[in-house]
Amino acid sequence: MNEIIQLDPTDLGLALGIIGVAIALSRFSNLELEGQFIIAAGRSILQLLVVGYVIAFIFALNNPLAVLGLLGLMMMIASIVARNRIGQKIKGLLPIVGGSLVVSTVLTLGYVLALIIKPDRWYDPQYLIPLTGMILGNAMNSASLAGERLSSVIEQNRSSIETHLCLGATSYQAISSYQKEAIRASLIPTLNQMMVVGLVSLPGMFTGQVLAGGDPLNAASYQILILFMIAFTNLLTAILITEGVYRRFFNANTQLV
Structure with a gap:
């Protein structure tokens, strides 16, 4: 080619x-x-x-500290952006967002690099930087959508939640249906993309490799890997974010604040 x-x-x-x-x-x-x-x-x-x-x-x-420094900066920016989109009025939200993004991203990258790609060096910037950028950007959006949706729904349904609490429900039981709704909503863009990839859209990883003269079948294999990484990372991020966000709405006595 x-x-x-x-x-x-x-x-x-x-x-x-x-x-x-x-x-x-x-x-x-x-x-x-x-x-x-x-x-x-x-x-x-x-x-x-x-x-x-x-x-x-x-x-x-080609130094691991330089690679980790760049990834740390990317993670910090993504955490701040997601926190701001969810709402700055929720106290202690930044550590929740940052922790959720770190856990989901590290778990996904660790699995892929150790078992699938297997680069000669774990910190190889050719793989680590672009893979992190792709899944972190999507995880940031998933965190923003899930967190903002859950916080808005809780504010809109305070009376219903307080009624459940008065009837003996735990804080988790009172908001469980809202949490599931928020997680589902955050995954709609991801699932929509997976449904039409190759038919309507040609994602960046696939297009980039083809433009660079790479084998289209290898490009398709990498794109499949990326889509699966994004799906798992977004789901795990949404679960962790909603778990952290809903707890900020209750005090130690399981009262809605």
């Missing part, structure tokens, strides 16, 4: 024309999204170029 065609700064400049058309369409349709498009495009360019240089530097170092 042919090697991937390299994009130079001129090509990236032409790519900006696509966003320019989007901005023009927004203005023509009076959507008032022009500013958001400009900010989003600027952040995308800056963030991706910076991360490209950082990852190239880490690849050159």
Whole structure:
């Protein structure tokens, strides 16, 4: 297969024309999204170029501490973003979010690297960084959806929950159905993607390997692995997040606060 065609700064400049058309369409349709498009495009360019240089530097170092440092930074940012989306009014939420993301990500990566990919070095940045980025980004979204959904439902159904508590139910029994609802809602995007992958959408891992001239069947195998990793990580993250979030709504006497 042919090697991937390299994009130079001129090509990236032409790519900006696509966003320019989007901005023009927004203005023509009076959507008032022009500013958001400009900010989003600027952040995308800056963030991706910076991360490209950082990852190239880490690849050159090939040092476990440098790899773990980058992954730690990614984890911290993901935890803060997910916490903010769920709600900053819930006390002690950041450690719950961070712990949930760390546990689910480490368990998934440990299984995949030890039993499936088996790289020569466990910290090989070629595998560890992109795999972490893919599953962590999805786990962050799952955490945000599950946590925000559960906290909103609890606030909206306080009287029903208090009635269950008065009738002798435990705090878990009082919110069990809401927790399941929140977990299911957070997994809808993941399951939808798995249902139509290859038929409607071609995900990033598959597309990237094919563009790079890789074997399409090997690319499909890696994409299957990624989808299964994301599904498990998102489910485990949603379970851990909802367990932690609902407990913040009750005191030591099982009273709704």
